[in-house]
Amino acid sequence: EIVVTQSPATLSVSPGERATLSCRASQSVSSNLAWYQQKPGQSPRLLIYGTSTRATGISARFSGSGSGTEFTLTISSLQSEDFAIYYCQQYNRWPPLFGQGTKVEIK
């Protein structure tokens, strides 16, 4: 199976600053990588699929990049509503595995 590893585990960022989250796959997943946001007590929400395509209704503050085994989610200017846990997920091969998450907290 393809293991997905996220870093860092926690990212402390001030409002208005840029946040950069990383996701690494144990083998190539081509561009078959998605990102989700989860706030406390809420279900996950799809942000990005196909490495860089924003899901419906997702702000342009969120952008995804990468290919193969190295991927990045960038939040250009953090707003208060962006503080949450972010998960990446590969869907290139079964099983569809998630990373362990990166918590973005207020600095």
Add this chain to the structure above:
Amino acid sequence: EVQLLESGGGLVQPGGSLRLSCAASGFTFTSYALSWVRQGPGKGLEWVSSISDSGDSTFYADSVKGRFTISRDNYRDTLYLQMNSLRDEDAAVYYCAIPSYSSGWGYFDDWGQGTLVTVSS
């Protein structure tokens, strides 16, 4: 608007059984695969099982294979997860989700609000 409403969670003893349901609305049920994804307390997301749009194909995580059974009722627009021989590590919030491909594969577009399963004696 897509709605997925899970139910059936609760407290069960180790070794016991539970059946989860997910009532769907707002989309053409028979055109979409469906999945269960769980999240243990304070933990990350774990894909559990998927079923194709027709119900002909099913897929399971190794951790639940042989103990859980996914099924769907395309007349009642409802997804099920029969969970047998439950273990402590099965305790989680179980989400119903729609994968992007009708075969049961892909990323997860829409999610329900989840139902909590607690395994304890």
